[in-house]
Amino acid sequence: xxxxxxxxxxxxxxxxxxxxxxxxxxxxxxxxxxxxxxxxxxxxxxxxxxxxxxxxxxxxxxxxxxxxxxxxxxxxxxxxxxxxxxxxxxxxxxxxxxxxxxxxxxxxxxxxxxxxxxxxxxxxxxxxxxxxxxxxxxxxxxxxxxxxxxxxxxxxxxxxxxxxxxxxxxxxxxxxxxxxxxxxxxxxxxxxxxxxxxxxxxxxxxxxxxxxxxxxxxxxxxxxxxxxxxxxxxxxxxxxxxxxxxxxxxxxxxxxxxxxxxxxxxxxxxxxxxxxxxxxxxxxxxxx
Amino acid sequence: xxxxxxxxxxxxxxxxxxxxxxxxxxxxxxxxxxxxxxxxxxxxxxxxxxxxxxxxxxxxxxxxxxxxxxxxxxxxxxxxxxxxxxxxxxxxxxxxxxxxxxxxxxxxxxxxxxxxxxxxxxxxxxxxxxxxxxxxxxxxxxxxxxxxxxxxxxxxxxxxxxxxxxxxxxxxxxxxxxxxxxxxxxxxxxxxxxxxxxxxxxxxxxxxxxxxxxxxxxxxxxxxxxxxxxxxxxxxxxxxxxxxxxxxxxxxxxxxxxxxxxxxxxxxxxxxxxxxxxxxxxxxxxxxxxxxxxxxxxxxxxxxxxxxxxxx
Numbered sequence: 001x002x003x004x005x006x007x008x009x010x011x012x013x014x015x016x017x018x019x020x021x022x023x024x025x026x027x028x029x030x031x032x033x034x035x036x037x038x039x040x041x042x043x044x045x046x047x048x049x050x051x052x053x054x055x056x057x058x059x060x061x062x063x064x065x066x067x068x069x070x071x072x073x074x075x076x077x078x079x080x081x082x083x084x085x086x087x088x089x090x091x092x093x094x095x096x097x098x099x100x101x102x103x104x105x106x107x108x109x110x111x112x113x114x115x116x117x118x119x120x121x122x123x124x125x126x127x128x129x130x131x132x133x134x135x136x137x138x139x140x141x142x143x144x145x146x147x148x149x150x151x152x153x154x155x156x157x158x159x160x161x162x163x164x165x166x167x168x169x170x171x172x173x174x175x176x177x178x179x180x181x182x183x184x185x186x187x188x189x190x191x192x193x194x195x196x197x198x199x200x201x202x203x204x205x206x207x208x209x210x211x212x213x214x215x216x217x218x219x220x221x222x223x224x225x226x227x228x229x230x231x232x233x234x235x236x237x238x239x240x241x242x243x244x245x246x247x248x249x250x251x252x253x254x255x256x257x258x259x260x261x262x263x264x265x266x267x268x269x270x271x272x273x274x275x276x277x278x279x280x281x282x283x284x285x286x287x288x
Numbered sequence: 289x290x291x292x293x294x295x296x297x298x299x300x301x302x303x304x305x306x307x308x309x310x311x312x313x314x315x316x317x318x319x320x321x322x323x324x325x326x327x328x329x330x331x332x333x334x335x336x337x338x339x340x341x342x343x344x345x346x347x348x349x350x351x352x353x354x355x356x357x358x359x360x361x362x363x364x365x366x367x368x369x370x371x372x373x374x375x376x377x378x379x380x381x382x383x384x385x386x387x388x389x390x391x392x393x394x395x396x397x398x399x400x401x402x403x404x405x406x407x408x409x410x411x412x413x414x415x416x417x418x419x420x421x422x423x424x425x426x427x428x429x430x431x432x433x434x435x436x437x438x439x440x441x442x443x444x445x446x447x448x449x450x451x452x453x454x455x456x457x458x459x460x461x462x463x464x465x466x467x468x469x470x471x472x473x474x475x476x477x478x479x480x481x482x483x484x485x486x487x488x489x490x491x492x493x494x495x496x497x498x499x500x501x502x503x504x505x506x507x508x509x510x511x512x513x514x515x516x517x518x519x520x521x522x523x524x525x526x527x528x529x530x531x532x533x534x535x536x537x538x539x540x541x542x543x544x545x546x547x548x549x550x551x552x553x554x555x556x557x558x559x560x561x562x563x564x565x566x567x568x569x570x571x572x573x574x575x576x577x578x579x580x581x582x583x584x585x586x587x588x589x590x591x592x593x594x595x596x597x598x599x600x
Contacts, residue, residue: 063358110356110385118356119385122376128346129381132353132361139314139336139359159377162346170338 002226004219007051012218015085016046020247021274022081022094028267030098033106036257038078040182040215040242041070041149047221048147049082057087060114066144067133069118071126072151072180073107074259079116080104088115124157126150127177131163134172145229149178153185155196161206167235168207175235176228177208180215181288182244184255199288203237212288215240239288247274292455293430296394299451300325302434303362304332306441311336313441316351316363318344323453324364324394344369348377348389355387360441363389367396367409367450371416379419382446386421390440394451397537398565398582399487399575401453408570414542416448417515423447423468424515426536426544428489429459432512435466443468450486452537454575457490459510471518477505480593481525481532485511485544488535488563488584495589506593514544519551526556531596533561535589537579540564559599561592 019042027033049055053066070079077097084091089103096102103112107121118129130148137144154160167175179199187193196202203210209231213220221240228236244258245251248270262270307313307329314336321327321339330337340347344365351361364370370393371378382389398408416424423443427433433451440447459474474489475496484492489510496506507529509521525532532552534545545562552558565582579585 067357069353118353119380122380125345125349125352125377125381128349128377129353129356131346132350132355133357134353135338135350136314136354136357136359139354140357159343159345159349162340162343163349165343166340166346166350169341 004223007222009219012046012050015050016043016218017274017277018085019046019078019081021271022084022091023077024248024262024267024270024274026077026080026094026097027261029095031261032098033077033261034074034259035077035248035251035262036184036244037072037151037180037182038075039246039248039251040244041072041075041078041180042246043216043218044149044178044180044221044240045078045082047218047225049086051222052225053147054144055086057115060088064142064144067117067130067146069126069130069146069148070108070120071148072123072154073120075149076106076108079108080113083113083115086115089113123151123154124159127160127163127167130175131166131170131172134175135170137174145174145176147176147178149180152179152181152183152196152199153190153193155179156194164203164206164208171233172235173232176225177235177237179237179239180242181239182242184244184253184258186258188255197288199239208235208237210237210239212239212241215242216246241288249273291458293458294453294455295427295430295433295451296325296453298430298433299392299394299437300328302437303329306438307333307336310360310441312358312360314338314354314359314361316340316347316361318342318347318365318369320365324392326362326364344374345377348374349381351389352381352385352387355389361389362392364392364394366407367393367412368407371409371412375415383419383421386445388444388446390447390449392437392449392451395453396450397452397486398570398578398584399452399454399537401575401578402572404572405569410539410565410570411542412450413514413536413538413544414546417542417547421445422515425468425513426450426485427512428486428510429456431458431460431462431464432466435464436512439466439468452487456487459490459493466512468513469516469518470513471521472510473507474510475506475508477507478529479504479506480596481507481509481529482535482589482593483509483511483522483525483532483544483548484535485514487537491584491586492535492589494586495593498586498590499593504593504597511544514547517547517551519555522548522551523556526552526558530600531559533563533589533592533596535563537584538564539567541567559596561596563588563592
C-alpha cells in the first residue's frame with residue numbers, strides 16, 4: 001500500500017485535464033456524443049488508469065490484470081481518452097469516434113477496442129458483469145480487482161439492485177464501484193425524473209461499505225481506492241459528488257449537454273477554458 | 289423407442305461429467321436448480337455454482353462477466369425466463385460482445401403442462417434465432433442433449449440449448465455424434481420430407497410409420513441445430529421430395545418452420561406446411577392433452593403431409 005506522499009496528485013490533475021480536452025475534441029470531431037457525463041467521470045477514470053489499476057497496455061489480456069467496467073457506457077469518450085493516453089492505441093484514433101469503420105463505437109465495444117473489458121451502453125448491466133469478473137477471480141484463485149463506474153440516473157434500472165445484492169451476498173470485496181453522482185439525466189434532475197435517492201442509505205442497506213467523496217478531487221478518489229482495498233468481506237461503493245460537464249463553464253450543470261456535440265465556436269471556447277482549467281461550480285452536492 | 293428420458297435430466301448428468309474434466313465450467317441458476325438439474329452440478333462443485341436468486345437479468349449479466357474473465361458459464365432457468373425476460377441482457381451483454389456463455393433453458397414449450405401459458409415458452413426459438421452470434425440447438429432426446437452440451441463447451445461463443453420438462457422417447461444411442469450446423473436424416477423417403485426438432489422428432493417418426501402403411505414414404509430429418517442451419521439438407525429435401533412439413537413444439541412463427549420456409553423460399557420453393565403452436569398462448573393441462581389440443585400429434589403431421597400431397 002502506498003502513502004499519499006508517494007503520489008503525484010499534480011500529475012493526475014494534469015492528466016485529467018488532458019482527458020477532458022480529448023473528450024471535447026473527439027465529440028466535436030464526431031458531431032455527436034455525450035460530453036456531460038464523460039467530463040463528470042474524467043477524474044475517476046484518471047486516478048484509476050494512472051495511479052490505481054494494475055494494467056499494462058502492452059499485455060491487455062494479462063489474466064492477472066485489474067478490470068474496469070464503464071457501466072454508464074455513454075461515457076465512452078472518457079474511457080477512450082484514458083485508454084489512448086495510457087497507450088492502448090494512438091491518440092489520433094480518438095478523432096475517428098463514432099465514424100464508420102472506426103473501432104471507437106458510440107458505446108464501448110470490447111471486441112473492437114483493446115483495453116475495453118466489457119461492452120456496455122444499454123444501462124444497468126455493468127455491475128452484473130463486474131460481479132462475474134470478480135467471481136471468476138475467486139474461482140481461478142486470482143487477486144485482481146474489478147472497478148466499475150455507474151451513472152446516477154442509471155441506478156433507476158432494476159438490474160443494478162439485483163447486482164448490488166449479488167456483490168454483497170457473495171462478499172465481493174474485490175469489487176469497487178463509483179457512482180458518478182452528477183444529479184442530472186437526459187430528461188432533467190434525477191430527483192425530479194424519478195428519484196433514485198437516497199444513495200448512501202440504499203447502498204448501505206444492500207450490504208455495501210459506502211463512502212462519499214468529491215469526485216473531482218484526485219486525492220480523495222485515490223484515498224477512497226486505498227481504503228477500499230482494506231475492506232474485507234463486502235463490496236465498496238464510492239459515491240462521487242460530481243458536476244456534469246465539469247471543466248467547460250457553459251456545459252457545467254446544464255442538462256442539455258448530456259448528449260450534444262459542441263459546434264465549432266463552442267469547441268474553441270471549451271478548449272480554451274480547459275487549457276486554463278476553469279471551473280464554474282464546485283462539487284458540493286446535497287447529501288447523496 | 290420405449291425408454292423415456294427428460295432432456296433436463298440428461299443435462300444435469302452431463303454437466304457434472306464435463307465439470308470433472310474442465311475446471312473452467314461454472315454454473316448459474318435463478319432459484320430453479322432442482323428443476324433445471326443444475327443442482328447436480330452444485331452438489332459436485334459447490335465453489336463453481338452460483339445461485340443468483342430470482343434475478344434472471346443479473347444472472348445473464350454475471351455470466352457475461354464470468355465468460356469475459358475466461359470461464360465457461362452455463363446459465364439455466366425455464367425457457368420463458370431465459371429468453372424473453374432477459375432479451376436485452378442476452379443481446380447486449382452476451383451476444384453483442386460474443387461472449388462464451390451457454391444458456392441452457394429447460395421447461396420449454398407447452399409440455400410444461402399444468403403451470404399454464406405464463407410459463408409455456410412458445411416463442412424462444414424465434415427470439416434466440418434472430419440474435420447475431422447466437423447458436424440455437426433443440427435436442428431431440430437425452431443422448432443428443434448430452435452431445436449438444438459437449439459441443440457447446442467446444443464452441444467459443446454464446447449457445448442456446450432448449451430442453452423440456454417431460455420424458456421423451458430415446459432415439460439416439462449414446463455414441464451418436466452431434467455436429468452443429470448438420471441435420472440428420474433418420475428415415476429415408478422420397479414422397480415428402482418431415483423436418484422436426486425436440487419432442488416432435490419422435491412424433492415425426494411415428495407419423496412416417498403411419499404414412500408408410502398408406503404407401504407414402506416420408507423422409508424424416510432431425511434439425512436440432514436450428515442455427516447454424518443445415519440449409520443444404522433442406523434444399524436437398526425440397527428437390528428430392530417436393531414438399532416439406534415442419535414440426536416443432538413452438539409457435540409456427542419464427543421457429544423451425546420459419547427458418548425452413550426462409551430457405552426454401554430463397555433457394556428451392558416447394559410447398560411447406562408448419563405443424564406447431566398456432567399464433568396463440570398455451571394453458572394449464574396435462575402435457576398429453578395439451579399436445580392434442582394444440583395440434584402437436586403424429587396425426588397432425590400425417591394430416592399436413594396429406595394436405596401437401598393432395599395439391600400435387
